[in-house]
Amino acid sequence: MSRSTALEGQSFHLIGVGGAGMSVVAELLKGQGAEVTGSDRQDSAVLQSLITKGIGAYFPHDADRVPEAATVIISSAIRESNPELIVARERGQNVVHRSRGLALAAEGQPFVAVAGAHGKTSTSAMIAVALLNSGVDASYAIGGPVLGEGSGARVGSEVFVAEADESDGSFLHYAPAVEVITNVEPDHLDHYASRDEFIGIFRQFVDRLIPGGTLICCAEDAGSAEISQYGRTSDGREHRVITYGRPERSIVAPEVEITDVVMTEKSAAAVFNFEGQSYPLRLGVTGEHSILNAAGAWAACVACGVDGMVAVEALGHFRGAGRRFELRGEVGGRRVYDDYAHHPTEVEVALRQARIVAGEGRVIAVFQPHLYSRTLSFADRFAEVLSGADEVVLADIYAAREDPISGVTTALVANSPKMKSGAHLVPDMDEAARKAALLTKPGDVCILIGAGDIFLRAPLVESVWLEEDGK
Structure with missing residues (x-):
């Protein structure tokens, strides 16, 4: 991981640090020069990996080991009955959600946020790999190892790429320069009462785009297509909307048209057609969903200023994300x-x-x-x-x-x-x-x-x- 000193002198303690999302935040904060500790219910390979990276991780939870000066970071999975959270609240320590910790780690860099019920990890990983192989010094926070990179976290200096979690609305803590919405299929119905409420949180997410930002939506998904229309019609908006998909399967006309799709056992190929130019893609992974994810990732790279041909060639370096087939x-x-x-x-x-x-x-x-x-x-x-x-x-x-x-x-x-x-x-x-x-x-x-x-x-x-x- 790259190293900076932006957070030197600050201390953070993550409860549930062994989780996929929490562990990458721990790595990023450490990479920014902060002192980082964390706990989990039980030992794991993730916990041991964090220890080797200089993070004071331990198990099980122990209230006596919570540093008094630390900002305590929790996810929605941490209950108020957790002994470490109890002592932190009793002391009056600053307790923040994981998303705020991630936003802190991203300060000073344009934020590329990937949201959707499915495909967040793979699409985020594709963007990160493509940016790095295009010569962009990217930071990323991804809920699984990027195969070939060895980790789901990296500290860079130019662009910050991260999954944006819609499960509890915490992605509203971000102010992205680029948003990719892979799909808006209702999920997390323990938190959202209806499809309308779930769609509504994505509308609020679009409202978080910074002026001049870019909204990228999958035209093949009904919910994402609906959000793209919201992005185009919102009053006072100063952002660009790009949709992607196969024309014959799209609900709204895609700006990035996907054609000539070919699948093999170990690879996938397609052509992206955008603004009168054609960009041939060959991926080292298979699956129609991989082509769709790659189209969203490609559009994000272009929105970040990468040349379209450079971006499509850089996507060829993607070899997958951990635990994704x-x-x-x-x-x-x-x-x-x-x-x-x-x-x-x-x-x-x-x-x-x-x-x-x-x-x-x-x-x-x-x-x-x-x-x-x-x-x-x-x-x-x-x-x-x-x-x-x-x-x-x-x-x-x-x-x-x-x-x-x-x-x-x-x-x-x-x-x-x-x-x-x-x-x-x-x-x-x-x-x-x-x-x-x-x-x-x-x-x-x-x-x-x-x-x-x-x-x-x-x-x-x-x-x-x-x-x-x-x-």
């Missing part, structure tokens, strides 16, 4: 992938990508639902999209920040009339992974799906295959 192992012609998908649309996309990679082989999916509220809201839809796999193994719900809801279990998905594939309800994660491994034959793809900790079972899947092969 990431290959975790291969044994005897069987491959195991990990994907962070936790909304039905994301699961559908992940399985479509798995189908491309599997070719004539089968797709075996292990799904760990994320949140009781989301499982309750989308049980039938999860069952419908999971039917895109040949075999489905369903593990227990990952609670994250929620308490259990009576009657809400993974059985809602397993027993849904929309479930068409063979469904195996195996609550224990180890046993679920083992079951999936045994179902996977040479030539097949096994994919571990969910935003919880199911990804930790990838080595177990490999070990089952090694045992089967007698190695």
Whole structure:
């Protein structure tokens, strides 16, 4: 990570520092010269990585170890009953949301914010990779490692790229120069009462654009297209609106037209047509969603002043983001992938990508639902999209920040009339992974799906295959 001294002499303590979003904020604050400590409920590879970077991370939470002079940073997942938060409030310490910590780390640089129910991490990572390979000294804060860069955080000096979290409205703390909205499909219905309320928070996000800024929206998504129209018609606006998409699938006419899309098992290609010029793209990852994300990323780079041809060539260096259809192992012609998908649309996309990679082989999916509220809201839809796999193994719900809801279990998905594939309800994660491994034959793809900790079972899947092969 690059190093500056903008925050030298300041102290920060992050509660829940092992989380994907919190860990990158810790790295960025450290990279800006601040003294950084943090805690989490349990040990993890992320926690150990932070320690090696000079961050005073520890577990479990311990009120006696909270530095008295530190600004305390929390996410929406931290409850008021957390002992460290209790002592910080009793002392009158400054307590701020993660988004404010991120905004502090971004001060002094044009902010490129990527929002949407899906695709934030991959699109943010694409922008970061493309900017860096275009010669721009970019900072970034991304909720997963950028493959090839080794981390989800970097301190640069020219542009700041970050995911903008709509789940609790905290992205309204930012004042972006560029906003990319990949989609506006209702989610987080534990926080938002209706689709209208969810759409409304994105309108407020557009209102946060600085004068002269650029709003970039996917024309293929109904919600994002609606927001693009809001951006064009808002009174007194001094910003540019750019939409992107395939003309035949777009709801509004896209300024960046995507044509000549070609998919292979390991790559994707397309042509971006913009303002009378054509820009051929070749990506080192596959999937139609990757082409869409790349179009939004390309438009963001152009909005940052990068030449269009330079930007499209720089995107070719992108090799993926951690836990976004990431290959975790291969044994005897069987491959195991990990994907962070936790909304039905994301699961559908992940399985479509798995189908491309599997070719004539089968797709075996292990799904760990994320949140009781989301499982309750989308049980039938999860069952419908999971039917895109040949075999489905369903593990227990990952609670994250929620308490259990009576009657809400993974059985809602397993027993849904929309479930068409063979469904195996195996609550224990180890046993679920083992079951999936045994179902996977040479030539097949096994994919571990969910935003919880199911990804930790990838080595177990490999070990089952090694045992089967007698190695």
